[in-house]
Amino acid sequence: MTQDPTIPLRAALAQAPAQQFIDGDFRTPCGDGLIDILDPATGALLSQASAGEAADIDAAVKAARQAFDDGRWSGLPPARRQDMLLKLADLVAADADALALTESLDNGMPLMMAKMGGVMGAVGMLRYFAGWATKLGGETITPSWPGEWLGYTRREAVGVVGAITPWNFPLVMAVGKLAAALAAGCTVVLKPAEQAPLSAMRLARLVAEAGFPAGVVNIVTGYGHQAGAALVAHPGVDKISFTGSTLVGQQILRESAATMKRVTLELGGKSPTFIFGDADLERAIPAAAMGIFGNAGQVCAAGSRLFVHTSVFDRVAEGLTARAQSLRVGPGTDPATEMGPLISARQRDRVASYIEAGREAGVSLLAGGNTKGDAGYFIEPTILLEPGADLSVSREEIFGPVLCLMRFGDDDLDTIAARGNDSQYGLSSAIWTQDITRAHKLANRLRAGTVRINGSGPPDPALPLGGFKASGFGRENGRAGLEIYTELKTVTVALT
Incomplete structure (x- = not known):
């Protein structure tokens, strides 16, 4: 053995x-x-x-x-x-x-x-x-x-x-x-x-x-x-x-x-991700999931606010829910683990309090919402469905595996960008669309230190990293x- x-x-x-x-x-x-x-x-x-x-x-x-x-x-x-x-x-x-x-x-x-x-x-x-x-x-x-x-x-x-x-x-x-x-x-x-x-x-x-x-x-x-x-x-x-x-x-x-x-x-950050109707969903859905569930959401640039065009909203919601429910949560040292625990009991309880505040405000959960196991500091990957923009879960950095999932329609880019920019933070953002003109125009309108279009990788030493506004x-x-x-x-x- x-x-x-x-x-x-x-x-x-x-x-x-x-x-x-x-x-x-x-x-x-x-x-x-x-x-x-x-x-x-x-x-x-x-x-x-x-x-x-x-x-x-x-x-x-x-x-x-x-x-x-x-x-x-x-x-x-x-x-x-x-x-x-x-x-x-x-x-x-x-x-x-x-x-x-x-x-x-x-x-x-x-x-x-x-x-x-x-x-x-x-x-x-x-x-x-x-x-x-x-x-x-x-x-x-x-x-x-x-x-x-x-x-x-x-x-x-x-x-x-x-x-x-x-x-x-x-x-x-x-x-x-x-x-x-x-x-x-x-x-x-x-x-x-x-x-x-x-x-x-x-x-x-x-x-x-x-x-x-x-x-x-x-x-x-x-x-x-x-x-x-x-x-x-x-x-x-x-x-x-x-x-x-x-x-x-x-x-x-x-x-x-x-x-x-x-x-x-x-x-800190409360970074928005935008998935348009023409996006490559086979790539965008798993990327959006790991953008918030990676490292148990304890990432300053985590994509914690996800805006999805109404034409693909149901497909994205279904894919994210399936991913959240199938994600293997366990000790980081287990090779099978995809998401580990939060850093401490204090952080676990803090994240749980945000989820509970969302529940009390009437927000529906598509997945998760609970602590997990009798030992360690685990929380289930959680998806909140269309929380109000004025709620703490939508405005404050939770620093845990909690995604706010929202929809948008055929709005102009100024309106869409305004929803993404409706935050004290401005660290990171992501855009998924095959219309490269639209992607660049939206990137120009987002108040964030980093804008990722149709994919991302780990931080590269050659690429500057930092934020606008309260993100430093x-x-x-x-x-x-x-x-x-x-x-x-x-x-x-x-x-x-």
């Missing part, structure tokens, strides 16, 4: 010391507070992490500050930074199986998603941004002044970056911020989400093995209101890069103002995702 591959890893995680990674070393934390890390599939204790305090953050920031100011990283030749990032990418790839299993145990996501979207996505981030390390540059500009002048711009690393990452895709989100900041020449203090910090601490061991100079990468686990708040408030931090809820993003903005930190925020500002990925970690300096020289 084949041994359960989770058994030795569970044992190792249970015995792992609760440490912080600061200035190139694994350290005993300043305080004795601990965070219980629970397996979302069972609710059982998986491991414990240190509840880092302000003193731990201070030590990490001072290490990062020293490493930046003395040039041990920012002063390296760009090709050396590239080589270090590529070496880390190779180490992450070599550790893919263990990292993916750790991620699946810690977060609950299906193992294949943890490996391909999480670990290999992280490898792709490192390799992509490694290439940018040698390509940062400015431009020459001739001033229109009397005499002869040389004018040019420089891209310089912003300094010490405080990176605060979410629990829904722990590894790839942490690596994405690290890779871009390090390629630009910054040093980093990473505070992973307290609900799922285990892959970040495993990453710390790979950072140490790769040979990064001490202080360049520091990882401090802890609660958001303690370690996270201390990181945002610390005067030695030049920039905060945050991915998470809009509410916390607003708080970070307010608290960063005192020290004039640069801030990038990738926040600044961009992850691509050139824009690198330049947010730089300051632009103008130099002018009088030649006569």
Whole structure:
């Protein structure tokens, strides 16, 4: 009989010391507070992490500050930074199986998603941004002044970056911020989400093995209101890069103002999808289903509002219902699982409260609506039929496997777009139609950072990701995702 591959890893995680990674070393934390890390599939204790305090953050920031100011990283030749990032990418790839299993145990996501979207996505981030390390540059500009002048711009690393990452895709989100900041020449203090910090601490061991100079990468686990708040408030931090809820993003903005930190925020969403009557339903229906049920709906860009043309509404509703009812829900480490648990009992209860609010408002359910099982934090894939636009289920980010299904008729594109834009959020959107002119016209009218037409794939490191309105500002990925970690300096020289 084949041994359960989770058994030795569970044992190792249970015995792992609760440490912080600061200035190139694994350290005993300043305080004795601990965070219980629970397996979302069972609710059982998986491991414990240190509840880092302000003193731990201070030590990490001072290490990062020293490493930046003395040039041990920012002063390296760009090709050396590239080589270090590529070496880390190779180490992450070599550790893919263990990292993916750790991620699946810690977060609950299906193992294949943890490996391909999480670990290999992280490898792709490192390799992509490694290439940018040698390509940062400015431009020459001739001033229109009397005499002869040389004018040019420089891209310089912003300094010490405080990176605060979410629990829904722990590894790839942490690596994405690290890779871009390090390629630009910054040093980093990473505070992973307290609900799922285990892959970040495993990453710390790979950072140490790769040979990064001490202080360049520091990882401090802890609660958001303690370690996270201390990181945002610390005067030695030049920039905060945050991915998470809009509410916390607003708080970070307010608290960063005192020290004039640069801030990038990738926040929530209530993203619309539109399926027109001429759409390829064989592709659109499963894509719409996984757009909300993938990772149990715990995706900032989840397609949680689906608008379907009345001519195909019944077919789409039937297909989505069948998919929701047949979806295999279970522990992420089970190879047969298609949708795992939610991250915590608190998140499960929060999602359930939204569904109940919809029921109380008279909304019909086509599928799901209940918690699932006696152990773990499972909720059935749920479809709400035509909830009113003013209801909380239609307006607020639920962050769970809950789809609001609505119909539209032969309205003009301005009217259709207005329904999609009727939200405080503007992160993502999707359009399904074979009329490419209509698709582009609607894309022009949607207030969203990303518009996907007739399909989508996993996040690509080369494609900027970010939102309009309350979905944040600044961009992850691509050139824009690198330049947010730089300051632009103008130099002018009088030649006569």
